[in-house]
Amino acid sequence: MSEAEASFDPLVDRLPSRFVVGIDLGTTNCAVTYIDTQQTPWQIRVLSIPQLVAAGQVEPRDTLPSFHYQPATGQASGEALRLPWHRSDPDHCVGVMAREEGAQTAGRGIASAKSWLCHAGVDRTANLLPWHAVDDVRRMSPVEASSQYLAHIRDAWDDQFPDAPLADQDIVITLPASFDEVARELTVRAARQANLPRVVLIEEPQAAFYAWVYKHQNDWQQRVDVGQTILVCDIGGGTSDFTLIRVRASRTEPDQIQFHRVAVGEHLILGGDNLDLALAKHLEQKLTPGKKLPPRQWDLLLSASRAAKEQLLGEAASQQVSISLPSGGSRLIASSLQTDVTQDEVRALLVDGFLPECELTDAPAQHASGFQEFGLPYATDSAITRYLSTFLTAHRDDEEGGGLPDVILFNGGFFASPVLRSEVLQRLEHWLGTAPTVLDNDRLDLAVARGAAYYGMVRRGEGVKIAASLARSYYIGVDADAVSGQPRVVCLVPGGAQPGETFELDQTFQLTISQPVEFPLYVSSIRLADQLGQVLPLDVEQMTSLPPVRTVLRSKNRKETGEVSVRLRIGLTEIGTIDLSCHEIGSNRSWKLQFDVRSTTQTDTQQHVAVGETEGFVDEETWSLCRHAIAEVFDETGSAKPAKIAKHIAQIMGSSRNAWPMSLLRRIWEALMDFEAGRHKSPAHEARWLNLLGYSLRPGYGLAVDDWRVAQTWRTIHGKLAHHGGNIQTESLILWRRIAGGLSSGQQAAIAENWIAAIRGMHRKSLGRPLGNAAPLKPEESVEVWRLLGSLELLDGRLKVDLGDMIVDLMNRNSMQSPREAMVWALGRLGARQPFYGPLNTVVSVDAIQPWIAALLAVRQRGPAEQLALVQLCRRVDDRYRDIEPSTRDEVVDALAGDGVSDHLTSIVAQGGRFSHEEQEQVFGEALPRGLRLG
Numbered sequence: 001m002s003e004a005e006a007s008f009d010p011l012v013d014r015l016p017s018r019f020v021v022g023i024d025l026g027t028t029n030c031a032v033t034y035i036d037t038q039q040t041p042w043q044i045r046v047l048s049i050p051q052l053v054a055a056g057q058v059e060p061r062d063t064l065p066s067f068h069y070q071p072a073t074g075q076a077s078g079e080a081l082r083l084p085w086h087r088s089d090p091d092h093c094v095g096v097m098a099r100e101e102g103a104q105t106a107g108r109g110i111a112s113a114k115s116w117l118c119h120a121g122v123d124r125t126a127n128l129l130p131w132h133a134v135d136d137v138r139r140m141s142p143v144e145a146s147s148q149y150l151a152h153i154r155d156a157w158d159d160q161f162p163d164a165p166l167a168d169q170d171i172v173i174t175l176p177a178s179f180d181e182v183a184r185e186l187t188v189r190a191a192r193q194a195n196l197p198r199v200v201l202i203e204e205p206q207a208a209f210y211a212w213v214y215k216h217q218n219d220w221q222q223r224v225d226v227g228q229t230i231l232v233c234d235i236g237g238g239t240s241d242f243t244l245i246r247v248r249a250s251r252t253e254p255d256q257i258q259f260h261r262v263a264v265g266e267h268l269i270l271g272g273d274n275l276d277l278a279l280a281k282h283l284e285q286k287l288t289p290g291k292k293l294p295p296r297q298w299d300l301l302l303s304a305s306r307a308a309k310e311q312l313l314g315e316a317a318s319q320q321v322s323i324s325l326p327s328g329g330s331r332l333i334a335s336s337l338q339t340d341v342t343q344d345e346v347r348a349l350l351v352d353g354f355l356p357e358c359e360l361t362d363a364p365a366q367h368a369s370g371f372q373e374f375g376l377p378y379a380t381d382s383a384i385t386r387y388l389s390t391f392l393t394a395h396r397d398d399e400e401g402g403g404l405p406d407v408i409l410f411n412g413g414f415f416a417s418p419v420l421r422s423e424v425l426q427r428l429e430h431w432l433g434t435a436p437t438v439l440d441n442d443r444l445d446l447a448v449a450r451g452a453a454y455y456g457m458v459r460r461g462e463g464v465k466i467a468a469s470l471a472r473s474y475y476i477g478v479d480a481d482a483v484s485g486q487p488r489v490v491c492l493v494p495g496g497a498q499p500g501e502t503f504e505l506d507q508t509f510q511l512t513i514s515q516p517v518e519f520p521l522y523v524s525s526i527r528l529a530d531q532l533g534q535v536l537p538l539d540v541e542q543m544t545s546l547p548p549v550r551t552v553l554r555s556k557n558r559k560e561t562g563e564v565s566v567r568l569r570i571g572l573t574e575i576g577t578i579d580l581s582c583h584e585i586g587s588n589r590s591w592k593l594q595f596d597v598r599s600t601t602q603t604d605t606q607q608h609v610a611v612g613e614t615e616g617f618v619d620e621e622t623w624s625l626c627r628h629a630i631a632e633v634f635d636e637t638g639s640a641k642p643a644k645i646a647k648h649i650a651q652i653m654g655s656s657r658n659a660w661p662m663s664l665l666r667r668i669w670e671a672l673m674d675f676e677a678g679r680h681k682s683p684a685h686e687a688r689w690l691n692l693l694g695y696s697l698r699p700g701y702g703l704a705v706d707d708w709r710v711a712q713t714w715r716t717i718h719g720k721l722a723h724h725g726g727n728i729q730t731e732s733l734i735l736w737r738r739i740a741g742g743l744s745s746g747q748q749a750a751i752a753e754n755w756i757a758a759i760r761g762m763h764r765k766s767l768g769r770p771l772g773n774a775a776p777l778k779p780e781e782s783v784e785v786w787r788l789l790g791s792l793e794l795l796d797g798r799l800k801v802d803l804g805d806m807i808v809d810l811m812n813r814n815s816m817q818s819p820r821e822a823m824v825w826a827l828g829r830l831g832a833r834q835p836f837y838g839p840l841n842t843v844v845s846v847d848a849i850q851p852w853i854a855a856l857l858a859v860r861q862r863g864p865a866e867q868l869a870l871v872q873l874c875r876r877v878d879d880r881y882r883d884i885e886p887s888t889r890d891e892v893v894d895a896l897a898g899d900g901v902s903d904h905l906t907s908i909v910a911q912g913g914r915f916s917h918e919e920q921e922q923v924f925g926e927a928l929p930r931g932l933r934l935g
Contacts, residue, residue: 016460017198019161019169021047022452024204025149027112027238027273029413030095031449032153034169035457044214044453046446049095049156050083085155091138094152099303107133107295113149114175115238115269116142117190118183128841132295132881143190150194167195170459172452176239177203177264177471180523181578182547200459205232205243206261206466207451208411212439213259213464214454220464223439224407226257231405231436233388233424234448235414237272240384241265242391244405245466261468263395264525266544268387272309272414275350278382279341280305282349283323287337292880297325297337309350312343313417319343347419353382355423360389360404360431385427392431394526404432409439411447470497473530474578475543476568477520478507487538492521493570493578495528502571504583506533510563511582513553518704519593521546548704549580549593564589623667625652630671634678634689642688646695657695658927662703665929668696669709676716683723687731690717694735698929699837700742710742718750733784737791737925741837745794752792755785756799763806766813779815783822787925790826793838800830801848808855821865825925827852828869833882836923843882849873853888862899868922870896871905876912 020035022044032047081090093101098109110129119142122128127139140148157166175187184201191199202210209232213220224230226249234241242265250256280302284293293301301323308321325337364381381387396404408428415421429435441447458465475489490507497503511517522543530536553564566582569590573579580593629648632640640648649668650657660668672693679689693713700710717735721728736743736751743751761776777785789795789803807823807830810816816823831849835842853873856866874884874892884892889909896906907913921927 017169018164020453020456020460021157021166021169021171022174022207022449022454022456023150023153023171024174024207024446024449024452025114025146026236026413026448027114027271029236029445030149030153031446032157033446033449033453035453037457037460042457044450046449047153047157047160049153083155083159085159092148094149107299108137109299110140110145112238112273113142113145115273117146117186118176118179118267118269122841123839124186126839126841131841143186144193146187146190147193150191150196154194154196167197169198170456171196171199172202172207172456173199174202174204174207174448174452176267177205177234177241177243179203180267180546200456202452202455203241203243203264203468204236204448205234205241205264205411206468207448207455208232208234208441209243209245209259209409209466210451210454210458210463211443211447212409212441212451214450215440217464221257224257228406229262229404230259230407230409230439231392231428232409232411233415234411235271235384236412237414238269240268240270240387242388243471244395259464259466261466261471263391263528264471265387265391266525270382270384270387271412274382275309275354275414276302276306278349278353279309279346283339283341286339286341287323287325291886293325295881298880300325308341309346310416312341312346313350313419315416315418317343317419351419351423355385355420355427356383357427357430358383358385358389360393362386363390385424388424388427389431395528405436407437407439410441411444413444416444467498470495470499470572471525471528473524473527474546474570475522475524475530475536475538476549477522477538478535481537489522489536489538489543491530491532491534491536492568492580493572494530494532495525497572499572502569503532504570505568508565508567508585509582511553511566512563516552516705516708518548520704521549551582551591551593552708553582553591566591568593622652623664626664626668627671630668630675634672634675634681634685636677638678642682642685645688646692659930662929665696665698666703666706666709669693672696673712673716680722683725683728686721686723687727690728690731690735694731694738697742698738698926699924700739701837702929706742710739713739714743714747718747730784733788737784737788740788740791740793743792743794748792748794749796752789752795752799755789756803759785759789759803759806763810766810766815779819783819786819786822786826790822790829791925793829793835793842795842797842797844800844804830804844804849804852808852811855812859821863824856824865824869827856828865828872829923832872832923833875833877833879833884834872840882846882846884850884850888853884853892857891857895862895864922867896867899867901867905868919871901871909872923874909876909878912 016037018036018038020037022033024031032049033044034047035042035044081093083090092098099111101108107130113129116122116129117124124142127141127144129140129142129145130137133139154166171191173187173191175184179187187201188199191197209230216223224247226247228247230245230247232241232243232245234243242263243261244263246260246262248258248260250258280298283301283305284298287293287301292298304323304325308323311318311321320340320342323339323341364383364386392404405428408425410421410424415424425435425438443450454463457463470493472493473491473495474493476492478488478490480487490505492505493503522538523546524530524539524543526542527539565585567585569581569583571579581590582593583590626649629640629645629652632638633642633645646657649660653660653664672689676689679686697706697709697713700706713735717732721732740748755777758775758777759782762779762782764770765776786807804827807827811820811823811827829836831844831852833843853870856862856870856873859866862870870892874889876889877883883889893906893910896909904913904916905919908915915923917928
């Protein structure tokens with residue numbers, strides 16, 4: 001739950017350091033401030049950092065963008081990038097130089113690393129940035145990129161303060177108020193990788209308000225009144241954050257006032273980057289009507305759009321800006337693309353698009369966002385004002401009878417534009433009936449970092465503290481209601497909780513020894529009045545699912561079985577995360593619960609919604625008959641024939657196996673594992689055991705603790721088949737294919753290694769080349785091998801491309817007609833624009849699949865396999881770096897229509913959309929279990 005607390009000593013338990021440091025790692029802005037506590041009175045200073053500023057400039061206002069850039073050979077590299085602390089020529093730079101150089105060379109810049117930290121659609125620990133990197137660039141994970149920024153700051157600090165290393169100082173790092181638990185953990189992990197062990201986290205809107213308090217430390221009490229509500233509206237390059245702070249009278253000192261944070265908004269990846277994207281798309285259509293620019297020109301246009309926006313909406317706004325892009329050819333000047341954009345044009349596009357007039361009761365639209373250029377999950381609606389109205393409406397009536405805000409503090413680079421600032425004020429005035437008081441914030445680029453340093457002193461007992469309640473309520477899932485069957489939750493942490501508080505639920509939980517236990521966890525920033533221990537129906541509109549919490553109750557006596565009665569104890573940490581532990585009733589034993597961070601950072605949790613639990617459970621009498629049928633085959637004394645086991649269970653259930661609910665399937669898996677020794681009785685027993693085991697666990701995810709089941713399966717079977725022969729090998733291939741979605745990337749690579757070598761041998765043989773060390777795979781034996789390899793979505797992208805190229809070379813040969821359909825099916829899975837279960841960073845490049853598309857279009861008589869492969873390869877996803885070229889799309893749509901493919905499949909290529917349940921089963925390769933819905 002709190003990796004941070006486990007890895008870092010709380011600051012309060014350490015001797016105070018000389019410096020308190022505030023670090024704002026913004027999506028597009030970075031600033032570092034510090035306080036030297038040995039100087040009195042102390043004041044906040046700004047650290048100037050080489051390469052976080054433009055070349056030759058050290059003004060604090062230039063400590064802005066935090067980009068990482070890996071230069072091409074011969075460009076802005078080597079000695080030109082050396083800084084005082086470098087012992088050798090670096091291969092990258094950070095900051096303004098990185099942004100400027102990166103804009104000139106597509107695929108070499110990393111931006112928005114912080115937004116990627118909270119992207120549940122990718123493996124945030126995988127090396128996936130730059131998102132559209134060129135081949136020779138070393139990629140980084142979002143965690144490593146964030147760590148690189150921190151390491152650069154550390155090196156700059158240590159160079160300026162060699163007697164006070166940054167690792168020994170008290171560091172406060174800012175992050176969006178809406179960052180979830182996993183994103184907070186990853187931020188702390190990035191700090192640890194940068195060797196910064198003394199970190200505390202603070203939310204950016206709160207830090208911005210601390211900066212205002214610091215600026216007005218002598219008269220802030222005269223600037224606000226008891227009863228007022230302050231809205232901190234923080235919109236930066238990547239996110240929009242809303243926070244409400246209530247001004248209250250001090251309970252201990254009646255003449256004094258206090259600040260209490262009472263609400264925070266939902267996480268929104270929506271900010272200045274989206275405005276840049278919208279303007280770039282608008283200009284793209286002016287430059288190349290009906291077409292899309294190639295990546296290099298698009299990167300240049302995006303950079304030019306950002307600059308144009310600032311010029312046309314800034315303090316000294318221009319009336320018109322000219323945009324000029326070099327072409328992709330060698331005659332750059334003669335064939336450049338040019339257009340003009342006016343202030344009125346930009347205002348109409350950006351103000352109407354992002355700050356439209358609306359009523360306080362208006363809610364955001366739920367359609368899919370069109371902004372996918374960076375691969376980030378942008379908010380579904382571009383209208384920031386509708387998100388703001390929803391936030392204010394949700395919190396206008398609280399226990400104090402409070403209403404809408406009276407005061408506003410703007411923060412974030414978005415509000416550097418007086419136009420945008422004025423438009424938000426107009427919307428607020430319309431809702432409130434009067435203009436709110438605006439608190440001054442003259443340094444939008446530094447406020448958050450300044451507030452972070454100030455908070456560091458507040459933690460030492462100096463300055464004015466904001467009483468920051470959690471402003472979120474946490475819930476844990478329990479059994480469904482016995483009458484209605486509706487899922488229920490228990491309030492685990494009330495929204496008014498304070499850091500440092502601990503709670504214990506009165507409810508008793510029964511947990512099984514030596515088995516994984518998993519609790520679904522939910523959070524709400526709206527239901528702040530729910531009380532600790534309150535049992536409520538699950539409200540999916542107001543409660544957001546979090547990663548499950550999990551533990552395995554281990555006992556000193558390894559033979560101990562049965563259940564123990566426990567209660568849950570909860571503690572809030574200083575960094576805003578929660579600690580959960582199970583405490584056995586009547587003893588001193590306890591077990592710590594952990595977030596399933598791995599599944600959250602390494603799988604696309606948005607791609608499937610598991611509803612297996614809601615499909616119902618088999619009654620115990622029926623299950624007893626099913627288990628007895630399994631025992632009759634696989635128990636030591638069992639005499640039933642293995643070939644009839646599935647038919648026997650179907651008779652007991654009164655339904656075909658495709659209708660068995662996931663709850664039954666997983667119980668079958670458990671029984672098969674209990675009788676695992678029975679597979680050794682004969683090859684027929686092992687073949688049937690493998691077949692039914694894979695079927696009962698497919699697709700390897702979708703129900704609680706499935707990752708544990710897959711791990712147990714892996715340890716039991718991989719490399720440990722009891723018998724030999726073609727049928728046994730085939731059934732093992734089918735098993736791994738069925739549960740591939742639950743395997744790790746390392747496990748998938750281990751399974752694939754020998755088969756890929758054999759396929760390479762077969763490919764060389766077909767070309768008349770030496771076979772090498774691997775024996776070639778016989779075509780007639782390869783059907784299940786191809787189907788398995790196509791299912792392994794976590795394989796390295798280069799391996800996928802090699803496999804796809806070999807399929808294209810081999811599929812039309814006469815000798816490959818037997819496995820051809822399986823090969824084509826695998827080709828569609830290998831090059832799919834939207835993975836079936838894997839994270840988005842597993843998608844191979846558009847350039848790689850172009851020859852595959854051409855090969856399928858060249859087939860004279862396309863069957864269902866070729867048609868489905870074309871749909872997967874050409875599916876529209878509205879991501880510039882995953883979508884095929886429009887001209888190719890048109891050709892594919894015409895070809896599919898000519899083949900008589902259904903309108904729905906054709907529309908998935910033309911307009912995008914989701915596969916039907918039947919189509920999903922075709923992609924998966926067989927029937928999906930009841931209770932699993934895919935996105």
